[in-house]
Amino acid sequence: MQLTSCISFLPRCLALVLLLVGGSAQSGTDPDRHSHEHTPRLVIGITVDQMRPDYFYRFWNHYGEGGFKRLLDNGFLFRNAKFRHGHTATGPGHAAVYTGTTPRVHGLIGNRWYVPELGREINVVEVPDSTYTTVGGGPRAGQNRAPGNMMVTTIGDELRLYSGERSRTVSVSAKDRAAILSGGHTGDAYWFDRATGNFVTSTFYRDELPEWLRSFNQRGLAREFLQRTWEPARPIETYVESRPDRNPYERPLPGLYRATFPMDLSEIMRQPNMDAGILNVTPFGDELLFELAKTALVEEALGQGETPDMLLIGLSAADIIGHYFGPASKQIQDYYIRLDEYLADFLDFLDEHFERDEILIVITADHGAHYVPQYLHDLRIPTGHSNFHTRLNETLREQLRGHLERRFGTDLLLSISGPHIHLNHPRMAELQLDPAVVRRETVRFLQSLDFVGGALSADTLDQAEFTEGVRGRMMQTYFPARSGDVLMWLTPHTRGDLGTGYTGHGTPWTTDVHVPILFYGYDIPHGQSSAPVAPSDIASTLAVFLNSPFPSGNTGSPLNDLLYGH
Numbered sequence: 377m378q379l380t381s382c383i384s385f386l387p388r389c390l391a392l393v394l395l396l397v398g399g400s401a402q403s404g405t406d407p408d409r410h411s412h413e414h415t416p417r418l419v420i421g422i423t424v425d426q427m428r429p430d431y432f433y434r435f436w437n438h439y440g441e442g443g444f445k446r447l448l449d450n451g452f453l454f455r456n457a458k459f460r461h462g463h464t465a466t467g468p469g470h471a472a473v474y475t476g477t478t479p480r481v482h483g484l485i486g487n488r489w490y491v492p493e494l495g496r497e498i499n500v501v502e503v504p505d506s507t508y509t510t511v512g513g514g515p516r517a518g519q520n521r522a523p524g525n526m527m528v529t530t531i532g533d534e535l536r537l538y539s540g541e542r543s544r545t546v547s548v549s550a551k552d553r554a555a556i557l558s559g560g561h562t563g564d565a566y567w568f569d570r571a572t573g574n575f576v577t578s579t580f581y582r583d584e585l586p587e588w589l590r591s592f593n594q595r596g597l598a599r600e601f602l603q604r605t606w607e608p609a610r611p612i613e614t615y616v617e618s619r620p621d622r623n624p625y626e627r628p629l630p631g632l633y634r635a636t637f638p639m640d641l642s643e644i645m646r647q648p649n650m651d652a653g654i655l656n657v658t659p660f661g662d663e664l665l666f667e668l669a670k671t672a673l674v675e676e677a678l679g680q681g682e683t684p685d686m687l688l689i690g691l692s693a694a695d696i697i698g699h700y701f702g703p704a705s706k707q708i709q710d711y712y713i714r715l716d717e718y719l720a721d722f723l724d725f726l727d728e729h730f731e732r733d734e735i736l737i738v739i740t741a742d743h744g745a746h747y748v749p750q751y752l753h754d755l756r757i758p759t760g761h762s763n764f765h766t767r768l769n770e771t772l773r774e775q776l777r778g779h780l781e782r783r784f785g786t787d788l789l790l791s792i793s794g795p796h797i798h799l800n801h802p803r804m805a806e807l808q809l810d811p812a813v814v815r816r817e818t819v820r821f822l823q824s825l826d827f828v829g830g831a832l833s834a835d836t837l838d839q840a841e842f843t844e845g846v847r848g849r850m851m852q853t854y855f856p857a858r859s860g861d862v863l864m865w866l867t868p869h870t871r872g873d874l875g876t877g878y879t880g881h882g883t884p885w886t887t888d889v890h891v892p893i894l895f896y897g898y899d900i901p902h903g904q905s906s907a908p909v910a911p912s913d914i915a916s917t918l919a920v921f922l923n924s925p926f927p928s929g930n931t932g933s934p935l936n937d938l939l940y941g942h
């Protein structure tokens with residue numbers, strides 16, 4: 377190895393230099409540790425979809441020594457991290473983590489949004505005018521999948537550009553949007569195809585699956601896991617931190633009548649129209665993903681090159697279990713007890729391949745979650761629901777449509793897509809109605825409904841600058857060309873879509889924006905902070921550790937506690 381190549385990023389090069397000059401030093405304590413010569417060899421980003429920060433502490437007594445406890449006892453935890461955008465969903469959240477900015481800049485305003493010119497919603501990772509097809513999937517696999525709607529670079533993109541395209545990012549998740557948006561424009565992304573149980577990609581990335589992934593798929597692990605029964609990992613009577621398993625606030629898995637343990641997956645799979653997607657309503661979906669991540673790390677030789685690489689893991693079962701059962705459930709408790717075991721196993725695996733200071737791990741979430749509204753309602757905690765048999769979104773749509781019709785003589789409502797309300801512009805032009813007047817009337821009416829938390833018109837969002845609180849978060853959710861005419865949000869503990877899931881996320885309230893940020897490895901100090909930070913601070917923090925430029929639209933700030941905290 378030539379010393380000139382030690383301008384490279386490898387800590388082992390630094391160690392070699394120190395050896396040659398007769399010194400010896402631990403790179404982790406070297407005063408020049410943030411010099412250009414010392415960076416992690418591999419960054420591992422783990423995004424636990426829908427993870428609330430309280431899960432660390434609620435289930436602490438059930439965790440072993442090698443998983444969460446190892447990470448928290450040695451790493452650095454940010455306890456007051458909140459997303460800066462208001463529509464808390466998987467696409468905008470994953471993008472915020474790795475682009476270091478908000479939907480206002482990265483452009484991903486929801487998991488889907490309405491496009492008036494197309495007369496339909498598009499998926500966040502669907503590029504409508506493209507011809508990309510899915511590689512390795514079944515007939516129902518999504519088409520036109522690519523990161524093209526994301527208007528800025530990710531930290532992985534910047535690392536690749538900075539390294540002369542030597543650094544690589546591999547991103548895996550059960551969900552296409554999590555894998556694609558984390559992986560950026562220049563990484564590789566692989567996600568789960570529910571029809572076949574295989575991991576797939578898009579022709580945006582490559583025309584054929586890599587050989588190692590074909591072999592992985594051929595192992596048939598998904599099929600094997602689908603023979604399992606989901607039972608509590610420990611005696612259920614020890615799960616005292618969650619509500620009784622049988623309760624009215626949970627949703628049975630497809631094909632089952634009760635949302636209680638045990639859940640026999642092979643019994644579900646014997647019923648018509650079932651597919652491998654059921655795996656991701658159990659912890660086994662994320663167990664499978666860790667197996668894929670380990671295989672990718674070895675087969676792609678990540679962290680073994682001259683420049684740092686990134687391995688990004690999006691754990692989606694965490695979210696889907698949360699939607700079905702809610703944060704108070706035995707199932708969520710069992711998921712986190714098992715995740716702790718998966719993490720311990722993964723950390724052991726990393727120990728076999730790397731020194732601790734060669735890797736940098738960051739764990740966060742794409743959004744939080746709120747308790748099941750009906751559960752809170754029954755505890756006499758106010759919600760915006762007067763009954764749980766109708767969906768508030770439908771009530772809202774009917775009432776707003778009726779109001780605009782009475783006021784302006786015609787139906788002017790085109791679409792409500794998440795928080796984004798689109799009005800019918802051709803019709804307003806026909807009737808010579810001033811759109812600003814219709815928008816103002818829409819806001820006024822919405823704010824008269826007691827389950828609506830607030831609304832802002834595009835006129836206000838174009839002219840004002842809200843920097844704090846819920847309005848500040850909604851401001852960061854607004855991307856003019858995609859957001860429509862009015863942005864709206866409901867009161868806390870209120871869901872517009874009851875019926876598709878008992879609970880979840882999506883609101884700008886604390887329950888949904890508050891997530892953990894945990895750094896571990898490299899020369900991360902041990903500690904914790906309650907400073908107000910955001911997951912969109914992660915990308916620039918990584919950039920500092922990697923010496924790379926910040927992502928192109930970055931608005932977050934590096935987490936200073938990690939850089940000068942010891």
Ligand SMILES: [Zn+2]
Nearest residue numbers: 426695699880
């Ligand atoms: Zn979700």
